[in-house]
Amino acid sequence: MTKKLWNAVVAGGAVAVFTAMAAAPADAATGAVSYSQLSINGGKPIVIGIQETVRVPVTFRMTTSRTWRWPPVVYLYRGKGDYWESDSLRSGFGASDDYCPTKGKGSCVINDGWLSISPTVLDANGFAGTWKSGAYLSLPKDDDVSTDLKRSVQVQRATRVTVNAAPEPVVKGKTITVTGKVSRANWETGTYQGYAGRTVSLQFKADGASSYTTVKKVTSGSAGALKTTVKAAKSGTWRWNYYGNSTSGAKASTGDHVAVWSGVRVMHAPRVMHAR
Incomplete structure (x- = not known):
């Protein structure tokens, strides 16, 4: 050089x-x-x-x-x-x-x-x-x-993090599966490659809240894959957040919003028509 x-x-x-x-x-x-x-x-x-x-x-x-x-x-x-x-x-x-x-x-x-x-x-x-x-x-x-x-x-080296939370919408109390991937720049190949063995935080921001809260931490798999499950409690946005290390940059994914509903249907009385 x-x-x-x-x-x-x-x-x-x-x-x-x-x-x-x-x-x-x-x-x-x-x-x-x-x-x-x-x-x-x-x-x-x-x-x-x-x-x-x-x-x-x-x-x-x-x-x-x-x-x-x-x-x-x-x-x-x-x-x-x-x-x-x-x-x-x-x-x-x-x-x-x-x-x-x-x-x-x-x-x-x-x-x-x-x-x-x-x-x-x-x-x-x-x-x-x-x-x-x-x-x-x-x-x-x-x-x-x-x-x-x-x-x-x-x-x-720059990192990338993706997220997907499903199903959406979901009934309250049911299971949400959150997946994603963490990868980092490989300067030798000019590509982003999966980053295995990384501790990544799953974070949630409820509708109306101003900041994310860490729910749990997950270790990425051999190809950088991330996967975990949580119980649906309230509507809000899910993301993965990797805090980086001495050679890899910190990066948070974009957010994926999931609407949570009670599952109770409101029945309306039928409309009665009167003959004149």
Whole structure:
């Protein structure tokens, strides 16, 4: 995955975009460059599927005594080698240049930066897990400074969860069977595959309620299948909720509504017609 960094600026626009992948950061003090007020995806894990490029919000403040040729680029990396040797994870980085011009010196503030990651750069499921974060600053005369931002980021494989509750409607006290499936992205095959052995919560929200309540927990089968039964008590919506783990994102299914009725029919007296 190690590649040299290329820089490109959108001509005439307010956005600078930096593509390809950088490499390993050096010591944070190298080159008199420091970073503060850092936020990558608001501290939340980065969840990536099999098709859509994920755009992650990034903010930071850079302070340096050096003159730069290009604004800093944030990326994720693993390893501790030099610029050319460690793996780096990024499809592109961009930001408004209102606060961080193409050429400058001193402080530089990025309030609306983004780190983009395409599933096409994820050719191994082992990429899921903990990554370090770094920043690359391009200097004149082909010089540069790479800095360890000392902030870890969790990268996760996206999950999908489905649900079906039947029969519907159902008589109160009868059995409702709730089925579904939990699967997760396989970056090596470009497909979603059943995720076995996962603890998934069956949740219910009664009509008129504002939130779901966990009814029971079920372990997914060998192909990620989910199945359980409950007694019909009141009308409402059923869903499965998987809370994720260090390498797989959290995901709840959509809801499936089931109407519950008493089963008692109201008999109306026949209408009597009077002859005139």
